[in-house]
Structure formats: structure tokens, C-alpha cells
Amino acid sequence: MIDVKTAVNAAYQYIKSIQDMMGSSLEDLRLEEVELSEDKDFWLIVLGFNIPKKLPKNRFEDLIPISIAPTIVLYEREYKLFKVNSQTGEVEAMKIRQV
Structure with missing residues (x-):
């Protein structure tokens, strides 16, 4: 049986390898949960x-020059179960992990 570090690394490498297909960069990638299934056949990893x-889109955006418009980036936290x-x-x- 592989240990938990190996399982987490497998999930991490997997998501990094498909990051381009997900449509955006992954910021602040972190380990959230780890669990060994009851039958011990799988590690369940949440990143x-x-x-x-x-x-x-704000209807006034087109009226404000980009140079003076504030740059505000908001983020959403998403979770994947491996x-x-x-x-x-x-x-x-x-899979998508709902919180």
C-alpha cells in the first residue's frame, strides 16, 4: 500500500498536468482533506x-479609461476530490467536491 504522502503527490501532479484544460490558473493550491476508504482500496484526497x-459586466466600464479603472480580481474557492x-x-x- 502507498503512503498518504505518495497519494497526495499523485493527486497534486494530476491536477497540475491538466491545469491548462481547466480554463484558468489554479491559485493557492492546498491540501484540504485526506481519507483512506473503509475497504482501504483508495485514498480520497481533496485539493x-x-x-x-x-x-x-458593468455598463459604465466602457466609459472609464482602463488606465484609471481599478483592477479588482475576486476569487472563488473550488475543491476537487481525487x-x-x-x-x-x-x-x-x-470529481467536484461540494462544500
């Missing part, structure tokens, strides 16, 4: 990260 929040095989260390699933 959290921030993504830029899409703000609704199912890592406890024998092979392979990521077998990634």
Missing part, C-alpha cells in the same frame, strides 16, 4: 484552489 471569479488507488498510486477519478 482546494482559487480561480478568478467572473464578474458581471480517488487514488492505494496499491498502484494512480488517480482513478476526479
Whole structure:
């Protein structure tokens, strides 16, 4: 059986490898939860990260020159649940983790 550090590293490497496909950069990637399944077949790893929040367009935006408009970036926290095989260390699933 792989240890928890190996399982977490597998999940981390997996999300980093598909980051380009997710549509935005992952800010503040952190380990949130770790659990070994009851049957000990899988490590369940939750990683959290921030993504830029899409703000609704303000109708006055076009009137304010970009040079004087304040740059405000808001982020949302998202969580992904990874199912890592406890024998092979392979990521077998990634799901959205609702909080």
C-alpha cells in the first residue's frame, strides 16, 4: 500500500498536468482533506484552489479609461476530490467536491 504522502503527490501532479484544460490558473493550491476508504482500496484526497471569479459586466466600464479603472480580481474557492488507488498510486477519478 502507498503512503498518504505518495497519494497526495499523485493527486497534486494530476491536477497540475491538466491545469491548462481547466480554463484558468489554479491559485493557492492546498491540501484540504485526506481519507483512506473503509475497504482501504483508495485514498480520497481533496485539493482546494482559487480561480478568478467572473464578474458581471458593468455598463459604465466602457466609459472609464482602463488606465484609471481599478483592477479588482475576486476569487472563488473550488475543491476537487481525487480517488487514488492505494496499491498502484494512480488517480482513478476526479470529481467536484461540494462544500
